[in-house]
Amino acid sequence: MRPSDFNRLVKLAAKQGYYPLCKKFIEDNFDEGFHPLALATLVYYLPRNILDLQSKEERKAAIDSIPDDATPSHTKQLVKHGVTRLWQRERNGVSR
Amino acid sequence: MGFQDDLKRGVAVEDDLLLRLREVFPNATRAEGVHPEFDINIPELQKTVEVKYDPMSQKTGNIVIEYYHNKPSAFSVSLADYWVIDTGVKASWFTKEEIFECIVCEGLDPVRIVGTTDSYPKWVFLIPRGVLTRYSNVAQAARL
Numbered sequence: 001m002r003p004s005d006f007n008r009l010v011k012l013a014a015k016q017g018y019y020p021l022c023k024k025f026i027e028d029n030f031d032e033g034f035h036p037l038a039l040a041t042l043v044y045y046l047p048r049n050i051l052d053l054q055s056k057e058e059r060k061a062a063i064d065s066i067p068d069d070a071t072p073s074h075t076k077q078l079v080k081h082g083v084t085r086l087w088q089r090e091r092n093g094v095s096r
Numbered sequence: 097m098g099f100q101d102d103l104k105r106g107v108a109v110e111d112d113l114l115l116r117l118r119e120v121f122p123n124a125t126r127a128e129g130v131h132p133e134f135d136i137n138i139p140e141l142q143k144t145v146e147v148k149y150d151p152m153s154q155k156t157g158n159i160v161i162e163y164y165h166n167k168p169s170a171f172s173v174s175l176a177d178y179w180v181i182d183t184g185v186k187a188s189w190f191t192k193e194e195i196f197e198c199i200v201c202e203g204l205d206p207v208r209i210v211g212t213t214d215s216y217p218k219w220v221f222l223i224p225r226g227v228l229t230r231y232s233n234v235a236q237a238a239r240l
Contacts, residue, residue, distance in 0.1 A: 003208045037219060040164045040172050044221075047200045072163075072172035074192075081193050082200040089201060 001034065010038050014045035017053055019066040022046070036071070043075050047082030051090075059083065106149035109182045110135055113147055132169070134176035146176035151184035159183075159228050161195060163206070164219035171195065183225065190232050198223060198231040 013025040026038045050062045063083065066076040110126065114136055117124040121140040127133075134144035153159050159181055162170035171192070179190045198204075199221050210217045 003206075006208075007205050036167060037164050040168050041206055041219070044196075044199055044204075044206070048203070072168040073175070078193070078196050082196060085197045086201060 006034070006038075007041075010041045011045050013038065014042055014049045017046075017049050017058075017062045019046075019062070019070065039070075040072050043072065043078055046079045047086055050079065050083050051086045102149070102151060105151070105184075106147075109149045109187075110147045113145070113180060113182075113187070117145075132173050134174065143177040144175065146174050146179045148179060148181045149184070150181060153183045153225055154185060156222075157225055158222040159225055160209075161199070161221045161223060162218050163221070165214070166216040169218075181228075188229055188232055190228070194231045194233065195223075195228070198228050201231075202227060 009029055010026075013022045013029070016022045016025050022042055023039070026035055026042070030038050046066075050059050053059050053062055063076065063080050066079060068076055070076060114124060114126055117136065117138060121138045123139045125137050125139075127135055127137060127144075135147045136145040138145065150159055163172045174192060177191065179192060179195060181188050181190065202223070204221050204223065206219050206221055208217045208219055
């Protein structure tokens, strides 16, 4: 699989927003050998997609849908941090 | 400079940082054995440090952050509180969250690279040096 195709598919997985749906998308659309790589990559695309959800409640539910023991480690904390920082940047209308 | 030279220099960079840390934190130690979670432990602070030597960034302009090498690796498995990235010219301190924040906020896509001595491709983020530096609060504090 070409890296560009791989990235495109992981971005589509992240668009599902909720972790179990993202994981199912990966399982349905990638060969099994790619699952760990896709999950390791998903963490970088999830914050933007969670921030784009309609309401605060949906964003909170999406973050809460990430298991505490998701692989790679600290997935939940990193995604939460990413969502928070993206939100702060957009609220302030500044880039660092 | 070849891979072995870079490896030796990387170890020397770790040694140098460890010596400097021990001036303030005498109990600082290097992680022994295969220890991908961190490189240096500072018991006095209950903090750990990952040291990354990236001299190629002087040529390419990019810092390489690896996260997958046949399995989750480097950034994905590091538990270090701080990452020290040494370009051979300058060492910068980051938290893992700051590096992650940079990748996410800059909307970077990963790339696949194959090193000359690698059996498997690595998946990495190539982060422009100047961009990454903006996300270091340590660097920002130093400018104040």
